[in-house]
Amino acid sequence: MARPLVADIDLDALRHNYALARGLAGDSQALAVIKADAYGHGAVACARALESLPEGERPPAFAVACLEEAEALRLGGIESPIVLLEGIFEAAELARVEALGLWMAVHSEWQLQALLEHRPARPIPVWVKVDSGMHRLGFAPEQVESVWQRLAAVPEYATGLQLMSHFATADAVDAGYFETQLERMRDLAQRLKAPLCLANSPATLAWPQSHGSWVRPGVMLYGSDPLERPSEASRRLQPVMTLRSEIIALRDLAEGEPVGYAGRWRAPRPSRIAVVACGYGDGYDRHAVDGTPVLVAGRCTAIAGKVSMDMLTVDVTDIPEARIGSEVILWGRSRHGAVLSVDEVARHCDTISYTLLTGVLPRVPRRYHGMADPGTLVMNRT
Numbered sequence: 001m002a003r004p005l006v007a008d009i010d011l012d013a014l015r016h017n018y019a020l021a022r023g024l025a026g027d028s029q030a031l032a033v034i035k036a037d038a039y040g041h042g043a044v045a046c047a048r049a050l051e052s053l054p055e056g057e058r059p060p061a062f063a064v065a066c067l068e069e070a071e072a073l074r075l076g077g078i079e080s081p082i083v084l085l086e087g088i089f090e091a092a093e094l095a096r097v098e099a100l101g102l103w104m105a106v107h108s109e110w111q112l113q114a115l116l117e118h119r120p121a122r123p124i125p126v127w128v129k130v131d132s133g134m135h136r137l138g139f140a141p142e143q144v145e146s147v148w149q150r151l152a153a154v155p156e157y158a159t160g161l162q163l164m165s166h167f168a169t170a171d172a173v174d175a176g177y178f179e180t181q182l183e184r185m186r187d188l189a190q191r192l193k194a195p196l197c198l199a200n201s202p203a204t205l206a207w208p209q210s211h212g213s214w215v216r217p218g219v220m221l222y223g224s225d226p227l228e229r230p231s232e233a234s235r236r237l238q239p240v241m242t243l244r245s246e247i248i249a250l251r252d253l254a255e256g257e258p259v260g261y262a263g264r265w266r267a268p269r270p271s272r273i274a275v276v277a278c279g280y281g282d283g284y285d286r287h288a289v290d291g292t293p294v295l296v297a298g299r300c301t302a303i304a305g306k307v308s309m310d311m312l313t314v315d316v317t318d319i320p321e322a323r324i325g326s327e328v329i330l331w332g333r334s335r336h337g338a339v340l341s342v343d344e345v346a347r348h349c350d351t352i353s354y355t356l357l358t359g360v361l362p363r364v365p366r367r368y369h370g371m372a373d374p375g376t377l378v379m380n381r382t
């Protein structure tokens, strides 16, 4: 029997979450952010699942971080528009941007120069990225008018021009800084009569006043709730990835016996420990503390001892039905119906869902479910 660790990807849940985002977006268009291999879920499979939705229900565009990610999607047969959220990394990429029919952000002077010198044979929709307060990428607000006018003077860029910016604190309950950023962008949009794309997942979920002409949800599509305080809408998100394994060994330990490296966990009573096929060599976070939740045979229990490269250990003293071969859910949905959110696991690892999801390593096979085509697509990515 093969090693039992697998990442099950529920494409119906992905579509459900996208429909939720689209519904929240109202009159705004909702692109789907599928960078970083769709946050670890497999970009081509996710894009196909979304692109095959009926007209009017599918994303009008996808977004990725770089040209290589867009090329992989085109190779995978994805024909929808794709936005490069960071634009190009060198001027030579512009020829490929044009050939592949991509859209791109422009965030700095050298990119702008490259665009102005390129003179494309067909339109390239360009999204002018503004640093409204994140202080990561983008033109300062006072530079934007001139950038906009220089691009608007080129017919091939003038048609698809748009302003974009990124929020630093849209997930927080305190709206102070979010509103400062939003105000700066509204001012610019009004002056330039420009369409706006601002909202990431938390803003899509919680700040309708920021929706503009496009929203740009990412992590919510995969079922993670980015909000500091969950909302009625965010509670309707469904987990897309289930990281599933099995018990491969059981140990009965006397009170006081240590488990794993450095003996971090010691049995507080006579205990039964299950060894699970999943470790940091698969991308499971080594910072998981004792007490990090795990589902065994549909019941919630906890990590006991440090995570190893290929294994981790779980206290199953109170789960007498646990056997070798019992289902173990590291996050996602159990066959028994229980759900363990990746957000909750992330809190126990002092991290965020984004790192856990993008961190699942290629040696974990992705197994896709829920596509309209019959059968299950198994992709082993090692």
Ligand SMILES: Cc1ncc(COP(=O)(O)O)c(C=O)c1O
Pocket: 033, 085, 166, 199, 200, 201, 202, 216, 217, 218, 219, 220, 226
């Ligand atoms: C520019 C940009 N837009 C949108 C997103 C999507 O953000 P989220 O996953 O929080 O929805 C990201 C994610 O990092 C981003 O960098």
